[in-house]
Amino acid sequence: MIKMRNVTKYYPNHSEPALAEINVDVEKGEFIFLVGPSGSGKTTFIRLLLREILPTTGEIYVAGIDVLHLRPWKVPYLRRNIGCVFQDFKLLPNKTAEENVAFALEVLGRSQHVIREQVPEILKLVGLESQGHKFPSELSGGEQQRISIARALVNHPPILLADEPTGNLDPATSLELMALFDRINKMGTTVLVATHNREMVDSMRKRVIALENGRIVRDQVRGVYGYED
């Protein structure tokens, strides 16, 4: 599902690489934690998969697509394979929860018929079928993040990427969200969560890829967080 070969990324005007010599293979249906202290390169890792940035050297394949040699106009088709969730939710404040989810289908040109069918279905999956008419400001942080997960999944992408999805949430809400990610993973979606939330990682016992200064220091099946913050 995801393959990285000797990927190194230097940002302009930085002498140290943000990522160095990364080699990763992720199979379809895996659940992976990408852990590491702040500045270790987690966000850079995710942006490379989305082709928001290009690596300095190396090769990247996502869902069978050669990311480096992808024509710029085809990038949207890469992104349709990847659902994406962020720490700050990125919901549109002037749209209701339902409308935020529907927006992801509208801008792909899906018909009204498909939208009416799929939006309630996905809201049900994230457990918010009764909150669809509310605006983001009327929802708790955990609920907002569920809406953003619903938006990421409504188009049924094979991969879900999450960058610090619980960074703004309390521990109990974070664990609930992890359970949701686990459920989504069990339904067949490949899930990659970048985080530095120790409780979450330790409680889940999933594959852990640990980054430090842009290098993979550990890649462990059923791993733990393993750092002293």
Place this chain on the structure above:
Amino acid sequence: MRISWFFKEAIISLKRNWVMSMAAISTVALSLLVLGLFAFVALTLDDLITSFERQVEIEVFLKDEAPFQEVQALQEKIISWKEVKNVKYVSKEEALRKFKEKYKDNPEMIEAIPGNPLPASFQISLKNPKNVVRVAKRLEGRKEIDEVKYGQQVVEKLFAVTKVVRMIGLLFILLLGFASLSLIVITIRLAIFARRNEVSIMRLVGASNWFIRLPFLLEGMGQGLIGAIIAIILIHFTRVTFFEKIAKSLSFLPISFGFDLFLKLSASLIVAGLCIGALGSSIALRRFLKV
């Protein structure tokens, strides 16, 4: 694909940005108004000049001693030149008759002339008056010919005037066109900025580039179109209140701003407005090409 979605987005954005949109629309309207009025004036001037030019002929005075056969041969030769439309021969007798006709109220003028001193001549009209000088030079110095006369100064002055008028108009239109283009670029940039969150989510979920750009393109073209319509309405009023009066009071000049011309002008202005709008938003969107 729901086309209405794009129009809805474009209209929402036009409303949200209405101050800048008004500024852009007004400059488009102003430039197209000037363009339209200028085009009309230029067309009228062109008509005037052509009708003047038609009157510009070359007169060739022939020597009395030139044999008639040679004069005839020369006439045929001139007619065969590709610049020449027509050559009319005026004999000595005809010239005298015309002279007497012209001065029939002054018999003493006619009596003062002994015999017939007037020469025979060719009156040459050309297909394109621009060739006057060239044809005249070719005729000068032939042995049958005494003198070649043509309205060189008049023609050259007329051409100079049209040139200046065209240059000034072009300059004006370029300046105003540039101003309207810049304002459209700025409004569309602002519209993109106002909607940067929507846009970033659209890109994230994989909306195609044209899907992201189309509402902005429509917004720019809408501004161009509204500007053009305002300009057309203003030109219509100028036409009925102003030009028709001028045309009436100067009925001897070939000035006319008929409905036909107005329709053609309107169509061109709408196309121009749409083009300015499309170009402006394309420039504003150029950065979007980068993924």
